[in-house]
Amino acid sequence: MTYMTKTGLKLGMSAAAAICGLCALPALAQDESANPAQAETVQDRAGEADVPLIIPQPVYEPKWSADYATDLLAFIAAIDSEGLKPSDYRPEQLTAAIAAGEGAALDAEFVRAFTWLAEDLRDGRTPMKARVEWYVNDPDADTTPISMLLAKVKESGDVAGTLRSLEPAHPDYAALRDMLAKTPKAEISKRRLIMANMDRWRWLKRDLGKDYLHTNVPEYKVRYVVNKQQIVNYRTVVGKPGRNATPQLAEMVQGVIFNPTWTVPQSIVKGEGLGARVLANPTWARSQGYEATKGANGYVSVVQKPGPTNALGYMKLDMPNRHAIFLHDTPSRHLFRNADRALSHGCIRTENAMELAMVIALVQGDVPLDRSKQIVKSLEYTRVPVKRELPVYITYFTMASDVDGKMTNFRDIYSRDKPVLDALAAARPQRPEKIKLEDNVVTEERKL
Structure with a gap:
């Protein structure tokens, strides 16, 4: 029995099977009436043995190891020192992904948790609607996008250092953080006010300039x-x-x-x-x-x-x-x-x-x-x-x-504290990477 190739060359069954096994089996198999959901074979009609079609499947290579994820988990556990809540970043999901082993699920959880942390440290945790009369275009999301930060982690191997690099450079931010560390947990109102004003620094450009x-x-x-x-x-x-x-x-x-x-x-x-x-x-x-x-x-x-x-x-x-x-x-x-x-x-x-x-x-x-x-x-x-x-x-x-x-x-x-305090006490909203200014229009002319 012979097969005719597209170029007109006649091949015996054995030669055809050999070539198909190397490079062209999918095209030949489509001529068969076999159920495509089943394993495809090329069978000699004279009774020769089936030649199984082996289609190589891509092997998933993990991008983020358990070590990276563990470092990120430790950073989340200590994030209250920055005036943020660990629970906002769903550490239990990252913990479960670590336990399940390296792979696509762990990669996804690492990127999610890292992105949420980076967004809040870079742009502020307070959503736009709670920033009353705030019209500042913060360029930090453009200068340090999440993709750049993840690449920096890969290059340096330093999860915590990369995230800390997003902290506001103004001395007041560090002073507020030190004050938060020294304020007892029982002084809830004072701690919340400190946290609100730490977040206000994140709304601005990281470095105000010279x-x-x-x-x-x-x-x-x-x-x-x-x-x-x-x-x-x-x-x-x-x-x-x-x-x-x-x-x-x-x-x-x-x-x-x-x-x-x-x-x-x-x-x-x-x-x-x-x-x-x-x-x-x-x-x-x-x-x-x-x-x-x-x-x-x-x-x-x-x-x-x-x-x-x-x-x-x-x-x-x-x-x-x-x-x-x-x-x-x-x-x-x-x-x-x-x-x-x-x-x-x-x-x-x-x-x-x-x-x-x-x-x-x-x-x-x-x-x-x-x-x-x-x-x-x-x-x-x-x-x-x-x-x-x-x-x-x-x-x-x-x-x-x-x-x-x-x-x-x-x-x-101006009673602008309450919306910020309420927003920080509520669950963290999901949002795009870059916070955009609402198209607020001044309806009243400002005077002197």
Whole structure:
């Protein structure tokens, strides 16, 4: 008996079987009417012995050994030192996978537990919905994705070290961790507050940078950090509780504006009647530096010229953001003597703002102090660009180091602690690797 190949070559049964056994059996077997669910064979119709078809099956090679998984389990057991709960990471599932032996199940459990830990240490445990008025784009998920971290573990063999590398670099995080270790388990409220504020540091960029401005809203202070050292700090007036509460932001200072003009928001022009008052009282308007324009459609715009009565004072930081929040001077300097300084419409009024502006212009923009003084005296609108990057962080910590470096409790002026505390007490929600900002739209114009 012979078989005809596709090329027309006639082969005897033995030769055909031999070749099929080496390379081409699946194609020949498909011509048979045998049940494909059964073991396929090529049988000589003259009675020769069956030649079994052997299809090699891939052999699963474990990617994560029991040693890696055991190290991860030990890290989970001690994670309460970082203000997180071991139960959130389902250690019992990893323990069971270790007991079952190396293979696909252990690999899956290792990656799951490692991912959850890395996400929380890198991005924060608190879900977005509990971060009230938080509008910070944290880049850490992009710079250190889970795939990169797993590769780092493979390369170094160090599970714990890789996870610890995600901890915030700011000294306050380590100080809070030390405080948590020293706080007795019985002091539940204090421990929970420490944990909440540790997590707030994870919401931010891991390393804030070398030079930056940092204002902690409940502290009513802003500090200017250069080469990671605080060089000056000033009192602030922040937003009133309610719709004018100051949001949490991370923006970039692009310049210092001396003698700014103020385009008055419509929430004041129309909502508070300033437009009608300016139009009806031109003498008073001129004394306050207001100029009003009324369009054919009845729309009224009001601009306040530079000068001693300008609501922005003599300085404004140019830090564009969709919330219209910035640091600025104020003619109402007596308010800095108040203990409770949550008095503005959202923006951050800064004591000795001119000094801060001149120092920033000098350090970040290479503008001599004498030149800045001349600009101020001119009473002309002048924008000095920042040549070197200067981030500004507007944060909300109710337990943090004060400007003197002492760990302090600050009053929760906006009642933002409770949502964080409740979220940390609840079961950990599953989420994508990268936390994305909700598309929050500011419906009320921020004022001063």
